[in-house]
Structure formats: C-alpha cells, structure tokens
Amino acid sequence: MLIKQLSIFLENRAGRANEVAEILALNDIDILAFNLADRDDFGMLRLLVDDVDKAVAVLSERGFATVLTDVVSVQCKNEKGSLAQLMAVLAKNNVSVQYMYAVYDGKVSHAVIRPADLEACVLALKDYV
Amino acid sequence: MLWNSNKEAMSFEDRKKLQGVRLHKLVERLYHSVPFYRQKMQEMNLLPSDIQTIEDIQKLPFTTKEDLRDNYPTGLFAVPKSEIVRVHASSGTTGKPTIVGYTRRDLEIWSECIARCLSSFGVNRDDVVSVAYGYGLFTGGLGLHYGVEHLGAMVIPTSTGNTEKHIRLLHDMKVTTIACTPSYALHLYESIQKYGYDMNEFSLRIGIFGGEPWTDNMRKEIEEKLHIKAYNIYGLSEIMGPGVAHECECQDGTHIIEDHFFPEIIDPETCEVLPDGVQGELVLTTLTKEGIPLIRYRTKDLTALHHEVCSCGCTEVRMDRIMGRSDDMLIIRGINVFPSQIESVILEMREFEPQYQLIVDKKGNLDTLAVHVEVKPSFMSDDLNAMMVLKKQLSDRIKSVLSISAEIVFVEPGSIERSQGKSCRTIDNRKLI
Structure with a gap:
C-alpha cells in the first residue's frame, strides 16, 4: 500500500532531531516509524506519523524544511x-x-x-x- | 646588496626631483592619450602644466578598480596596440578580468625591479631559482621569471601543480632560492617529509614570498622548517605585478621602488593623505609605466609608510606588512576571491536561496573556503543522492569561476541571517598574528 512519508531536512548538530520530536509531541502527533539518513553536513529524518498534514503544518511553522514522499x-x-x-x-x-x-x-x-x-x-x- | 645604487640610495631631495619630473611627463602623456584621464582633469580644471613637482600629485584624481572595469578591456591603455608586447590579466569580481598591457620598456623596467628585489634578498648569479608561481595570465610566474634571467641567475620555471616533481627538482638541481606563496612553502615542507627526504639534502637558502598576506610567525616557521631566510615581495597586476616593493636583508619593512612607483597612504573614507606611521590605504602612481599607467591607484591594501633610512643602505620608503583590505576581497591560496563572484553563481541556480555565507579558515597550512547555502524548500528532496548531485553542481560551478575548490555546506532554510543592505557574508577565521 502507498503511504506518505514525511522527510525533514536537518543540519548535523546536536539537539536538532530532538526539536522535531518535541514539536510533534506537543502537537499530539504520534510517530509510527522513523529512520535517519545522513551525509557529512546534513541529514534527512524520515517519519511515518498518524497525521501527516498536521505534522507538515506545525514543522513548517517552526522553519523546518519538509518533503512528502x-x-x-x-x-x-x-x-x-x-x-x-x-x-x-x-x-x-x-x-x-x-x-x-x-x-x-x-x-x-x-x-x-x-x-x-x-x-x-x-x-x-x-x-x- | 643594492642592484642599482644610483636609484636605490638616492638622497631624498634628488629622488623627489626625479619623481616630480617623471610625474609631469606622465600626466602630460596621459592627458593627451587617455580620454578617461583627460576628462577627469578637465572636470577638475587641471592642465598638465599644473603638475610640476611630486607634491602636486595631491591635486590629481584617484583611479579605482571600478575605473579599470568600466574601461574594460583596453580603455586605459596609453599607447597604440602595436606598442603592447604582452598582456596579463587578473580575476575580476563579475567574471570580467582586468587586462593590463606592457610595452617593451615596461617589461625591461619590470625585470629591473625584480632584479633589485632579488639582489636585496641576496640572490646573485650563482643562485638557482625555482619560480613556483603560476605561469600564464597571472603576473607572478612570468614576472619573476624574466627578472631572474635579467639578474643572471638560473631560473627553473616550475609553475604550480606537481609538488612531487618540484621537490625532485629542488633536490636534484640544488635549487637555492624558491619563489611561491608562503602557504605553498609550508605545504612543500610537509610534502618533503612525506616523500621521505631529509631537509639537509637540499641547498635552499632564500625564499621569496608574496601573493597573500602572511605574518612574522609564519616567517619564523618557514625559515626554521625549510632552513632559509624568507623575504616578502609585494606587487599587484594593475601596477605591474610582483616587484613593486620588497624587503631587504634587514627584514624590517618592505621598500617601495619609489623611482617607478610613488606611494601615498590615504584615509579610505575621506581620501585625506595620511602622515608617516599612520595606517591607511596604499595608493600608487606608476611614474614610468607606458602601457597602462595609473595615477593614484587605490590598491585597497591597508598599511603604513616609514621614511627613516634603513640600515641596508637603500633610502627608499618602507611599508608595513599589509594589514588587510579596505574592501571585502579575500585572498585564498594566493587567489583573489570576491564574495560577489560566488553570489552570482548561487543566483544563477534556481535551487538555492540568494542568502549565503562564506567561511574561510586554515586547515594545516592551506586556506579553506566553505560556502553555506540553503536549498529552497520546493527543491528539497528526500533522495540524498539527488541532494549530493546538486551539491556537486554548485561546487563545480564555483570551481570553474574561482579556480579554487570550495566545500559546499547545506544548511537549514532560513538559518542564514537575512539583513537589509550589505550583510556580513564572510567569516574569516584565519589568524594573522
């Protein structure tokens, strides 16, 4: 089955992934699965969440670049x-x-x-x- | 040792007289052969006859890099094309280079100036000189080359590129003198270690360094590691190339070859001429140049002048080490880099936001340049390979424009400070102490 995955561009620095997790938690969004891929200076945090649209909205509001795949x-x-x-x-x-x-x-x-x-x-x- | 004591050890009075005569002749030539200067002088109600002594120079207008660019390619040439026997070019801010032309006499004077530099460093006919500046449009390689020949020493036209071969030549040809950028000298030392040579197997005794800012600490390090005496040489292509000024064996300031290049120090904001010892922008007038003579050219290099006579016997004015630049030009690995060059590459690619930041640093002995950019959210991809391809595209384009490699760093959208007007786009972490 096709599903929407939410990818978030992250700079490689301490605490960045934590911020994403906190924002989602505060907005009552459940993370079903995650995967983190990285290159030398940046990473891509890939998430399956229970409410993709809401997650995109709250993360964009906080300045995160998101991609739906x-x-x-x-x-x-x-x-x-x-x-x-x-x-x-x-x-x-x-x-x-x-x-x-x-x-x-x-x-x-x-x-x-x-x-x-x-x-x-x-x-x-x-x-x- | 003085090469031309007639000129180098002149009394102040005689030199001033000579400079005055040369300046008058220069202005007369420019007034009649370069529309740019004639127009500027007419606007100021100046005639060549108003310029009789070297003090009169303060009446004359300044020339800037922008003037050279506005008159690209040969608008400021003062002789017919048939008189020009060589051109060189320096990198420009918008991809447009600055073209400089030399007459046969200009080249003779250039060689004379280089011979004076070499002689003041203690180089003589018995020396073997490896010129490891780039040969080509850059003035460093060919300028030094013909000066060494004029002096009568043996020149090895090493140019840049193959360090291993260079070390072999230094070793096998018993090279005594090397001319390169100071950072390349340190790189050379590391390579000598790497290839398993012993420094004692070399015959090096003198190093001629220029093309980028360096410090007394670097000098000490280079001298200790390479077992040489390290001297500063100064120049810029707009004025001639290397050989405008040079240190002497006293290593106490850089003598400006004053009978050919008249120096002034000005306040870069007010353009007021500053007294000895006060730091400001170096302004040079090419008293004898024929191909592209410049009046009061603003070098943007910050330094101070000292007229006390040096113990080497040369009576020429000395300048301090270049303390920086009055504009934002960066010198990275000896190459002039303008942030605007990088900006234009970024603006050409629609995947990136126009904001960027340049981080200059030193890793070991080599300058490094990192370019921080933001990928526009609409071009962001979940595919890391696609992102890496984008990164490579940008880095290839920057390399082709600057001729040096830069590390590209993708940062989060919005993380580079947005500001109105001229923002601080460059962070230079190189320590010059």
Missing part, C-alpha cells in the same frame, strides 16, 4: 525468511530499492520501501501477502 508499505510475516521472500519478489521484478526500513507495532511487521520505480514496486507486490 510516497513510499510502499508492505506487511510481512514475523518469521524467519520473510525478508528474503520479500526481496526475492522485488528482485524477480527488477525493482531496485533506494532505502527501506522496518516497522513493528507489537503484532504486525511492515517493510517500508522507497523504490526507484514506485509503480513497478506496487505492481510487483500486488499479490504478495
């Missing part, structure tokens, strides 16, 4: 070998992955994928459970 979220069985199965499907369909991360809410696991080709990825995973 479509990502594919796919449910995985919480057992050995399931990641291998998932990757095999992607490989078979020639879908290359820019980055991915995992979400586990205590019951179900999801893989969140940012593919090079969104459409191809969705098609490939259409029948995957």
Whole structure:
C-alpha cells in the first residue's frame, strides 16, 4: 500500500532531531516509524506519523524544511525468511530499492520501501501477502 | 646588496626631483592619450602644466578598480596596440578580468625591479631559482621569471601543480632560492617529509614570498622548517605585478621602488593623505609605466609608510606588512576571491536561496573556503543522492569561476541571517598574528 512519508531536512548538530520530536509531541502527533539518513553536513529524518498534514503544518511553522514522499508499505510475516521472500519478489521484478526500513507495532511487521520505480514496486507486490 | 645604487640610495631631495619630473611627463602623456584621464582633469580644471613637482600629485584624481572595469578591456591603455608586447590579466569580481598591457620598456623596467628585489634578498648569479608561481595570465610566474634571467641567475620555471616533481627538482638541481606563496612553502615542507627526504639534502637558502598576506610567525616557521631566510615581495597586476616593493636583508619593512612607483597612504573614507606611521590605504602612481599607467591607484591594501633610512643602505620608503583590505576581497591560496563572484553563481541556480555565507579558515597550512547555502524548500528532496548531485553542481560551478575548490555546506532554510543592505557574508577565521 502507498503511504506518505514525511522527510525533514536537518543540519548535523546536536539537539536538532530532538526539536522535531518535541514539536510533534506537543502537537499530539504520534510517530509510527522513523529512520535517519545522513551525509557529512546534513541529514534527512524520515517519519511515518498518524497525521501527516498536521505534522507538515506545525514543522513548517517552526522553519523546518519538509518533503512528502510516497513510499510502499508492505506487511510481512514475523518469521524467519520473510525478508528474503520479500526481496526475492522485488528482485524477480527488477525493482531496485533506494532505502527501506522496518516497522513493528507489537503484532504486525511492515517493510517500508522507497523504490526507484514506485509503480513497478506496487505492481510487483500486488499479490504478495 | 643594492642592484642599482644610483636609484636605490638616492638622497631624498634628488629622488623627489626625479619623481616630480617623471610625474609631469606622465600626466602630460596621459592627458593627451587617455580620454578617461583627460576628462577627469578637465572636470577638475587641471592642465598638465599644473603638475610640476611630486607634491602636486595631491591635486590629481584617484583611479579605482571600478575605473579599470568600466574601461574594460583596453580603455586605459596609453599607447597604440602595436606598442603592447604582452598582456596579463587578473580575476575580476563579475567574471570580467582586468587586462593590463606592457610595452617593451615596461617589461625591461619590470625585470629591473625584480632584479633589485632579488639582489636585496641576496640572490646573485650563482643562485638557482625555482619560480613556483603560476605561469600564464597571472603576473607572478612570468614576472619573476624574466627578472631572474635579467639578474643572471638560473631560473627553473616550475609553475604550480606537481609538488612531487618540484621537490625532485629542488633536490636534484640544488635549487637555492624558491619563489611561491608562503602557504605553498609550508605545504612543500610537509610534502618533503612525506616523500621521505631529509631537509639537509637540499641547498635552499632564500625564499621569496608574496601573493597573500602572511605574518612574522609564519616567517619564523618557514625559515626554521625549510632552513632559509624568507623575504616578502609585494606587487599587484594593475601596477605591474610582483616587484613593486620588497624587503631587504634587514627584514624590517618592505621598500617601495619609489623611482617607478610613488606611494601615498590615504584615509579610505575621506581620501585625506595620511602622515608617516599612520595606517591607511596604499595608493600608487606608476611614474614610468607606458602601457597602462595609473595615477593614484587605490590598491585597497591597508598599511603604513616609514621614511627613516634603513640600515641596508637603500633610502627608499618602507611599508608595513599589509594589514588587510579596505574592501571585502579575500585572498585564498594566493587567489583573489570576491564574495560577489560566488553570489552570482548561487543566483544563477534556481535551487538555492540568494542568502549565503562564506567561511574561510586554515586547515594545516592551506586556506579553506566553505560556502553555506540553503536549498529552497520546493527543491528539497528526500533522495540524498539527488541532494549530493546538486551539491556537486554548485561546487563545480564555483570551481570553474574561482579556480579554487570550495566545500559546499547545506544548511537549514532560513538559518542564514537575512539583513537589509550589505550583510556580513564572510567569516574569516584565519589568524594573522
């Protein structure tokens, strides 16, 4: 399934990610998953939140640069070998992955994928459970 | 040792007389051959006959870098093109270089001036001189080169670039004298260590350094590390190139070659001429130049003059080390960098906000330049590779404009201070103490 991921541009300095977390907490926004990627002078904090629009609004108000990106979220069985199965499907369909991360809410696991080709990825995973 | 004691050890009175005669001739030539100067003098109701002594120079108008730019490329040349035998060019603020032209006589005088510099450093016919300034449009390489030949020493036209080969030449050719920027000298020392040479295997004894501001502490460091005596040479392409002024073996101030270049110090705000010992902007008049003579050219270099006679025997005025610049030009690794050059590159790319900040620093012995920019929110991407490509584009463009590399730092939108008018866009962390 396609979902909106919220990415926030951050300078690499202490306390910056903390500020984002605090703003979201103050505004009663729940972080479902996060991932932090960085280069030498900046980083990208990627979040799945329960209210994307509100999160964008409150962060922009505080001067943060935000980007919304479509990502594919796919449910995985919480057992050995399931990641291998998932990757095999992607490989078979020639879908290359820019980055991915995992979400586990205590019951179900999801893989969140940012593919090079969104459409191809969705098609490939259409029948995957 | 004085090269031309006739001129270098002249009495003050004789020199003033000579300067007056040369100034009068210069003004007469310019009035009749350069419309820019004729117009300026007419506006001030001045005739060449009003200028008879060197004191009269204060009646004359100033010339600025902007005047050179407005008359680009050859509007201030005072002789027909057929008389010009060489041009050099310096970097300009908007990508437009400043073109300077030399007649055959200008080149002879240039070589004479360099020979005087070299001789005052103790260089003689038995020396082997490696010229490691850039050869080409920059005046450093070729200017030094012909001066060394004129003196009769052996010149190795090393130019810039290949440090390993340079060290081999220094070693194998028993080079005694090296001319380069002071920061390159320190870089050279580190490379000599890296390639496993022992400093005692070299024959170096004299270093000729210019092209960027340096301090007595740097001098001490260079002298100790390279086992040489390090001397300052001063010049700028608009006036001639290196060889306008030089230290002597006393290392106590930089002598200005006064029979060719008349110095004044002015208050950069009021343009009032300041007395000896007071720091201000150096203004130079090219008393004998033919190709592109300049009257009261504002160098923007800040220094002070001292007329007390030096113990080397040279009676020429001495100036202090250049203490800075009255405008915002940065000298990074010997190259003139104007923030506006970087600004124009940033403005050309729609991905960036117009705000930027330059951070100049020193890592080890080399100057570094970091450019802080903000990516516009609409061009922000979640794809880090795309962001890195954008970064590379900017850094490649800056490199092609400045000919030096800059580190690009992406900062958060809105984090660079917005201010009205001229903001403080440059932070220079290099310590000059």
